[in-house]
Amino acid sequence: MKFGDVESAERIFRSIKAKDIITYGAMMKGYVGNEMFEKALDLFEQIHLSLTN
Template identity: 95%
Template sequence: MLMKFGDVESAERIFRSMKTKNIITYGAMMKGYVGNEMFEKALDLFEQIHLSLTN
């Protein structure tokens, strides 16, 4: 919801503070980045998914 209103910094802070992330949380963040035209950040996060979810 924060991303929808352009509050990217708060959304990132909450995402970083999450102890357990899953494909849903990653997808929500990527959708937020794309919605805010932050395509490079969305791609960077996409590339991190495999590394994070396999650990």
């Protein structure tokens, strides 16, 4: 998401079946880097929920 292509990054992220800390971290960094703080918080909640299941 270096160049602001958030939609493509989200599409790729959704297609990944086995997400790990690296994929979550990359997405989080992209959201924060593009000042999409609400989406970053939503993703953080998703991470928390996936760890508790």
